[in-house]
Amino acid sequence: MRMILSMFRKDLKIYLLSPLAYTIVGAFLLIVGYLYINSLAYYILQVSRWGGYGFNATKFLFYPLFQNVLFLLIFLVPVLTMRTFPEEEASGTFELLLTSPITEFQIVMGKFLASYFIYLITLAILLYIPITLRKAGELDIGLLISGYVGMLLAGAAFFAAGVFAASLTRRQATASMVSFALLLLLWFINWAASNLGTDYPVLGGILWRLAIFNRVRAFSEGVIDLRNVIFFVSLTVIFLYLSVMSLASRRWK
Amino acid sequence: MVEVQEVGKEFHGRWVLRDVSFTVKEGEILGFLGPNGAGKTTTMRIITGYLPPSVGRVKVAGYDVTENPLEVKKRIGYLPESPPIYRELTVKEYLKFVMEIKDVPRRERKERLSEVIEYCGLKDVYGRLVGNLSRGYRQRVALAQALISNPDLLILDEPTSGLDAVQIAEVRSLIRSLKGKHTVILSTHILPEVTATCDRVIIISNGKIVAEDTLEGLEARLRPSKKVEIKVARYRDKVCEEISKLPSVISVVPSRNDAILVEYPQSLDLREDIARVIVNLGAGLLELKPVSMTLEEVFLQLVTEEEAGKA
Numbered sequence: 001m002r003m004i005l006s007m008f009r010k011d012l013k014i015y016l017l018s019p020l021a022y023t024i025v026g027a028f029l030l031i032v033g034y035l036y037i038n039s040l041a042y043y044i045l046q047v048s049r050w051g052g053y054g055f056n057a058t059k060f061l062f063y064p065l066f067q068n069v070l071f072l073l074i075f076l077v078p079v080l081t082m083r084t085f086p087e088e089e090a091s092g093t094f095e096l097l098l099t100s101p102i103t104e105f106q107i108v109m110g111k112f113l114a115s116y117f118i119y120l121i122t123l124a125i126l127l128y129i130p131i132t133l134r135k136a137g138e139l140d141i142g143l144l145i146s147g148y149v150g151m152l153l154a155g156a157a158f159f160a161a162g163v164f165a166a167s168l169t170r171r172q173a174t175a176s177m178v179s180f181a182l183l184l185l186l187w188f189i190n191w192a193a194s195n196l197g198t199d200y201p202v203l204g205g206i207l208w209r210l211a212i213f214n215r216v217r218a219f220s221e222g223v224i225d226l227r228n229v230i231f232f233v234s235l236t237v238i239f240l241y242l243s244v245m246s247l248a249s250r251r252w253k
Numbered sequence: 254m255v256e257v258q259e260v261g262k263e264f265h266g267r268w269v270l271r272d273v274s275f276t277v278k279e280g281e282i283l284g285f286l287g288p289n290g291a292g293k294t295t296t297m298r299i300i301t302g303y304l305p306p307s308v309g310r311v312k313v314a315g316y317d318v319t320e321n322p323l324e325v326k327k328r329i330g331y332l333p334e335s336p337p338i339y340r341e342l343t344v345k346e347y348l349k350f351v352m353e354i355k356d357v358p359r360r361e362r363k364e365r366l367s368e369v370i371e372y373c374g375l376k377d378v379y380g381r382l383v384g385n386l387s388r389g390y391r392q393r394v395a396l397a398q399a400l401i402s403n404p405d406l407l408i409l410d411e412p413t414s415g416l417d418a419v420q421i422a423e424v425r426s427l428i429r430s431l432k433g434k435h436t437v438i439l440s441t442h443i444l445p446e447v448t449a450t451c452d453r454v455i456i457i458s459n460g461k462i463v464a465e466d467t468l469e470g471l472e473a474r475l476r477p478s479k480k481v482e483i484k485v486a487r488y489r490d491k492v493c494e495e496i497s498k499l500p501s502v503i504s505v506v507p508s509r510n511d512a513i514l515v516e517y518p519q520s521l522d523l524r525e526d527i528a529r530v531i532v533n534l535g536a537g538l539l540e541l542k543p544v545s546m547t548l549e550e551v552f553l554q555l556v557t558e559e560e561a562g563k564a
Contacts, residue, residue, distance in 0.1 A: 101354070
């Protein structure tokens with residue numbers, strides 16, 4: 001645990017010292033903020049036209065917000081995770097790590113947690129939205145919590161996938177492409193499930209169960225389904241396990 | 254301390270190391286000498302556990318590197334060929350991180366840190382970013398990294414590469430001062446480096462050990478004879494003839510630039526006799542200097558010796 005923490009602290013320090021993390025997180029927040037203001041304007045228009053009665057404002061505003069965050073993660077994750085292992089390779093520090101009494105598992109965990117922590121900071125900054133809205137009126141707190149839980153879980157799986165992609169290659173550019181492709185594939189499953197589902201119900205059913213975005217939708221609709229929790233946790237574990245394997249196998253090449 | 258038994262390493266069907274065996278005793282400084290690409294780095298990486306051997310086994314302090322890598326890694330400090338540094342961290346942050354992953358006990362950390370900073374001359378750059386340091390300082394930081402866990406075994410891959418003459422002298426005296434306290438394996442492709450620091454030398458060429466000896470033993474083996482180079486103004490052929498008549502001269506060879514190479518046994522000094530011959534002939538002695546063996550010659554000699562032995 002101490003080793004994981006050391007690795008985590010070192011990586012986090014480097015994240016916080018590099019302009020890269022600030023740039024990408026800044027861009028991410030800017031886009032999410034812009035889209036939020038758009039839906040806020042739309043909401044105001046709706047309310048002024050039809051009145052706010054029987055209308056779940058929280059759901060109306062936060063459902064698209066969470067979907068947007070999730071979609072933009074496809075860009076955020078590759079940039080934040082692409083440096084994890086290729087950077088160690090480039091600076092020669094991989095040799096230092098692998099000749100020190102720290103295991104591959106500890107290295108992977110430390111790196112995963114550091115990149116995930118940046119995501120946690122990002123989500124924390126996004127809390128300004130519900131906090132400012134609270135001043136304007138009542139919010140459905142349960143729905144919000146459930147949505148945030150979904151973001152946390154799906155984010156973990158995405159960042160684990162990014163770490164895995166970075167563990168496969170020695171170059172940053174390749175790493176970012178691979179994780180981008182990997183996340184796009186997860187997005188594609190959703191699309192395939194809804195398109196193929198009508199013609200091939202069995203295949204559609206399987207894809208539907210693998211589709212990430214449906215499961216996130218459940219969270220942003222206020223449903224914390226244990227199956228979905230287990231799904232994301234296992235996806236995270238699988239990707240982290242594969243990263244450890246990929247690091248270990250590197251030495252045998 | 255270190256036992257390397259019949260280690261071989263294959264990369265993509267090519268054997269870069271074959272049948273390498275040697276032992277290093279506690280407190281000894283062993284030099285690994287060889288041209289670039291001879292397999293020095295590969296051997297060192299195998300000892301550190303960074304690379305697994307294809308065949309054979311390596312034991313450090315009684316622990317097998319493949320079976321018990323963590324126990325081995327706790328006991329070694331390794332300076333790779335290129336200094337492993339995080340550009341974004343300060344020297345202090347960097348060394349602290351290394352102490353953490355090397356599992357240096359918490360209460361010893363402060364002491365170790367100030368000791369190593371002092372030892373490697375890093376006081377002035379303590380708070381600076383490693384990325385902004387000069388090549389020489391980075392190498393020192395890397396050396397500090399290897400020393401900081403006070404390891405039983407130090408493995409230094411080309412510790413003086415990229416340094417200037419003054420820094421090289423500093424690093425060498427630093428390595429010498431480790432003697433007795435740590436076991437050291439260092440690699441180099443520079444012959445004088447070995448003479449300056451090591452107790453014992455292993456010469457490696459094409460993935461195989463071609464010689465293993467103490468410095469004196471190696472010197473005696475490599476240089477059964479001395480050579481001097483002579484330049485004369487006139488009568489070059491006559492001079493050659495007369496010198497070869499001197500007792501105990503092994504060979505006289507006219508060489509490039511109108512010079513003459515004279516070889517005679519290591520135990521004698523014939524320079525005076527040679528000079529007299531030339532003066533008596535009135536050939537006009539311009540130059541008379543001893544020729545030292547270059548590394549290439551050493552290798553050439555060892556490799557040819559070995560091949561002759563095989564045939």
